[in-house]
Amino acid sequence: MRSLTTSLVAALMVLLLSARAAPAEPSTASTVCDGNYSCPEGATCCCIYRQGEECFTWTCCPLQGTTCCDDSYSCCPQDYGFCDTNLGTCLMGQDSPLSVKALKRTVAKPHWAFSSGPKGTNMSESTEVFDTCDSTTRICSTL
Numbered sequence: 001m002r003s004l005t006t007s008l009v010a011a012l013m014v015l016l017l018s019a020r021a022a023p024a025e026p027s028t029a030s031t032v033c034d035g036n037y038s039c040p041e042g043a044t045c046c047c048i049y050r051q052g053e054e055c056f057t058w059t060c061c062p063l064q065g066t067t068c069c070d071d072s073y074s075c076c077p078q079d080y081g082f083c084d085t086n087l088g089t090c091l092m093g094q095d096s097p098l099s100v101k102a103l104k105r106t107v108a109k110p111h112w113a114f115s116s117g118p119k120g121t122n123m124s125e126s127t128e129v130f131d132t133c134d135s136t137t138r139i140c141s142t143l
Contacts, residue, residue, distance in 0.1 A: 030114040033058040037108040046105060048072040058108035066103065074102035 030038035033045035039060030046068030047055035061068060061075035067090075068075050069083035076083050076090030080100050084091055089099040 030111070031060075031064075032111075033060075033108050036110060038111050038114055039106075039108050040114075044068070044075065045108060046072075046075060059105035060108050061103055061105050063103065068105075069102060073105055075105055076100075076102055 029041035031041060031043050031045060032038050033047075034055060037045075037058045039045050039058070040062075042062075042064050044061040044064055044066040046059045046061055046066075047057070048059055049055065049057035059068075059073070063075075063077055065078040066075040067078075067081040067083060069085055071083070071085040074083065074085065074088065077100065080090035080092050080098075082091040082094050082096070083102065084099070085102075087099075088102045090102050092098045
């Protein structure tokens with residue numbers, strides 16, 4: 001019995017020492033949009049500037065499985081997949097009276113922005129939004 005206890009203690013010591021040897025890395029989870037840009041984990045990537053098969057500008061909708069609206073700055077939850085960009089709402093169906101407010105997108109970030117920054121802060125937790133303005137109509141919208 002004593003040798004069994006000694007073996008268990010030795011095995012536990014090995015496990016504890018190996019766990020200490022490799023410190024845990026900070027979370028770098030993200031949703032990959034393409035080879036260069038990502039959105040926070042659980043978000044949906046929406047392309048807002050496409051040339052042929054290539055997307056050059058990505059935005060992020062805060063939920064997974066959303067519909068990206070044609071206005072380039074809003075999106076709709078999975079169960080409300082029809083965008084009414086005029087009213088800023090999302091409908092359950094094309095003629096449905098049931099609607100919710102459309103969600104706002106944020107700008108996708110380069111992959112490196114999802115690694116830990118100074119003092120362990122995670123860049124993916126940023127809530128930064130950006131304004132885009134049409135120089136001909138002088139109409140601005142927040143992304």
